[in-house]
Amino acid sequence: MSQEIIELTEETAQQGVSRRGFIKGAIAASAAVSSSNYLFRANGGALLAQSAAAGAVERLITVNVNGRSRRVQVPPMETLSTTLRYTMGLTGTKIGCDRAECGACTVLVDGVSHYACSTLTHTVRGREVTTIEGLEGEDGTLHPMQQAVLEEQGFQCAFCMSGFIMNTVALLNENQSPTRKDAAEWLSGNLCRCADYDKILTSVERAAAITRGA
């Protein structure tokens, strides 16, 4: 970091804005710019700017995410992954292929694993959506699968991790003693491009053990 920047940040801190706050603000500002680029890029902007057909406009709906009812404006053609990430700011859910193939966007809807990229937000009204952000207990206790991933170092880049963890949560709700084969079959709709499958399955086994209290 150049001397000039250090002086600048120190000066800012003296004026009552912490250095951390300054950096956070800068990140937030650039994030706002990049997400609007995301939504309006290519001819997406033209599409959204078209005069709306009746019924094609945004509607205010209530979606229950991680135990909280949230009122959000959602156009009818918006997918759940888009709403979670770009309207609610829950960016733990990743978009990989956006084609129901890779599983990075897996979330739970009423406890059942769904590809959020291939679920229209309007179809989950009145249902309970759980994302990776909703797993941690109020006291900060991690879900057994989150804890297991830490202990076993389950992932390398971890882009696919939220999806794997969410789908494993669904597995452990049904079966607390899955074999590696059961787990591999259950998780076959999730892809890991680092090919960490072995460590992921070991994490699932550890998570099952934690769940059982072993």
Next chain:
Amino acid sequence: MAVIRDVIPQLELFQPGTADDALALLSEHGSDAWVFAGGLDTLDWFKDRVKRPKVVVDLGGIDSLREIRTTADGIEIGAMARLIDVVNNADIKAQFPALAFAAKSAASPQIRNVGTIGGNIGQDTRCWYYRDGWTCYRAGGNICYASPPTAMNREHCILGASRCVAVNPSDTAPVLVALEAEMVIRRGSSERVIPADEFFVGPEIDIERMTALEPGDLLMSIRIPSKWAGARVYFEKVRDRDSWDFPIVNVATAIKETGGSIEDVRVVVNGVAPTPVRLTAVESAIIGESLNEQTAEQAGNVSIQGVAPLTHNGFKVNLMKNLVKRSIRDEPMNA
């Protein structure tokens, strides 16, 4: 793979709560309307902007369409029953385990949690030229991009091509044809019931559709008569990846045997033609024969009569021959 274009163009979404309301909407909007079930086939089309319907009718809120019930003559499966419901249903597992097995072999767990049996049999072909929006015969044009010698056609037809060489990719469809299922279709207030093998439509009849469903039609349920309940029904699917994939070839063979000989038989293959194909020549060749290796061998040999492979899919001929042979020789897996 199509260029990633994430934002789906504008559409009007209706979420009716009853089948009557859905039918009224479909009648009102005709060919502008799109029936939305699980959405797994649908959303790909919308994201790629190849299909751009003005009106989408989501059937997800119609609980009556999800019912699986036992009737006086078999089982009736609502068109919106999810594949996972078909896999886990106790009556289906007891009477038609091959159907549950086929449903389990389709797609991935997350897709089976959402995807419906109606969607599985009604899904469009996976021909990538067509799905990428090329103006082929099936898309209203006057050329097939998949059939020329230089085309990528490893997954395409070896049977039943008529200008279009795309295949039907369903895993449950061949089992339903083998079990002599019937499709209950409503249009407005009128209902018609058609046999499964007439439900699937080849390009020689209509090149732009895969099924008998026309605009305004709604598939309500699938009736499986008890005729083949408890019979020996073999299903096997061959695919590139064992975790999840569309079939290269799959086979469903239903056999009734008495005293070691074949009293009645239906052999159906899919993934080889624009519709599931009932191999009637095989059936008539082996009916009355003993159920043994020799009969199985003969069935395999007869099954490939008249095949017309393309440049890259000649391997499907042997694959189909061996699958038909196994379906008669081996015990059903159905695990």
